Amino acid sequence: MSTAFEVNFDGLIGPSHNYGGMSEGNLASASNSGEVSNPREAALQGLEKMRLLLRAGLVQGVLPPLPRPNYDLLVAAGFGGSDAQMIEAAASQAPQLLKAAYSASSMWAANAATVSPSADTSDGRLHLTAANLSTMLHRSIEHPDTVATLLAIFENEDRFAVHAALPMHADFADEGAANHVRLGESHGSEGVELFVYGRESGESTAGFPARQTKLASESIARSHGLAPQRTVFARQSRAAIDAGAFHNDVVSVGSTDTLFYHELAFERTDETLEALRKAGDGLFDLKSVMVPQADVPIEDAIRSYLFNSQLLQMPGEDRLVLLAPLETEETESTRRFCEKMTTGNGPIGRVQFVDVRQSMRNGGGPACLRLRVVMTEDEIAAAHQGVMMDEAKIDALQDIVRRTYRDRLSPADLADPAFANECQLAREALLEALELSGLI
Ligand code: SUG
Secondary structure (H helix, E strand, O other): OOOEEEEEEEEOOOOOOOOOOOOOOOHHHHHOOOOOEOHHHHHHHHHHHHHHHHHOOOOEEEEOOOOOOOHHHHHHOOOOOOHHHHHHHHHHHOHHHHHHHHOOHHHOHHHOEEEEOHHHEOOOOEEEEEOOOOOOHHHHOOHHHHHHHHHHHOOOOOOEEEEOOOOOOHHHOOOHHHHEEEEOOOOOOOOEEEEEEOEOOOOOOOOOOOOOEHHHHHHHHHHOOEOHHHEEEEEEOHHHHHHOOOOHHHOEEEEOOEEEEEOOOEOOHHHHHHHHHHHOOOOOOOEEEEEOOOOOOHHHHHHHOOOOOEEEOOOOOOOEEEEEEHHHHHOHHHHHHHHHHHHOOOOEEEEEEEOOHHHHOOOOOOOOOEEEEEEEHHHHHHOOHHHEOOHHHHHHHHHHHHHHOOOOEOHHHHHOHHHHHHHHHHHHHHHHHOOOHHHO
8 A cells, every 4th residue: 555645636716706506406505696706715715725734744735627618518509609609699688697607516526527546447557537516507518628637637547547427317317526525544554436327317306306326326426436335326315315405415414433423414324334334344344423303404514514624634633634615614513513512532522614605605715625535655645746735826816816816796797708818818827827828
């Protein structure tokens, strides 16, 4: 077993961050629809979170924002002429579509891909499958550009395998790592991969959309070459989805040997835990931390985003640290639960709060903002270095954000063709700083 690190690749929040109200079943997105956003503050908050983890001694990467507006979507919808003409026509004839074309949703990097570290795969390579995000129109346009980004970062085919998204059909609906948890003795040891799905392919469900199918999860496990006896598929509970848990990472998070979850997260909790124990037999002893509905009602868990936290093994600390959003501290039941949990002797020893409010208002907490990629030292060295963060690079990115991003944006502002140029210039400057100008 070689030394491995959990590298957090955070989505760098793009200049068109706005509150579009586009995600049915995501209560924060619906309730803040049409509000004025602050893209500059959003991106600075995200970069400060990265700085925090860097200073704690963790390895931090970044994924640049995707090109916005996405003109391919506008062309596909029949708009033509110059860029400015397309934007003006879409603004008057199809404003919903223009919002989708402008969405900065790639910031939620947990939905960029599903990742299996090389310790788990049959060919010993690190596998990444871009998520098709087929359930929501504004997210379904991410994957071609996500694949291009991943290929630019994980280019070395001897070590990395980047897979295209699954077919764009409801039977293959896939939302990436937000519905995937990897558990093991340590980051570098062989692990167990848990895939959480909301419905079977072909099954129609009432209520809020279930965005992940079992077929999608199974397909990824197969193409990543995961050992069937080390892989678990569990169904997310309908109660959780209908309460607003549009991804499993809104009601559970796991790292190393610990699974932290809400009592109502899974359809068959005992069976799921038993399957995880069996899959981890001989590898690790599962530690499960269940949050009872009586202590934290699921509505509070979703409002506060208690579980949409990063569960981190910090250098020098023997217990795990939960990096939770400020909203968890501000919600009484979750704050009390955190106090109780950390004074006990369980696997989570500390909770730290972080301000990602701009993203939270669209339903994205600390965990949504990052894609975890467990990498060996050699794999880190083989990846594109321009996206690996140090403080100087964070400073440089923040300078670009301060210079090029607006501090007020309402969905109506998207109608101004001049804004498209602003977005392009901002992205070009960011890509240059990350030595990724090939993506322009
Ligand atoms: O897919 N919100 C995202 C939030 C994604 C959170 N990710 C994880 N849980 N991993 C979504 O619903 C809202 C965009 C808007 O309405 O403008 C949005 O796409």
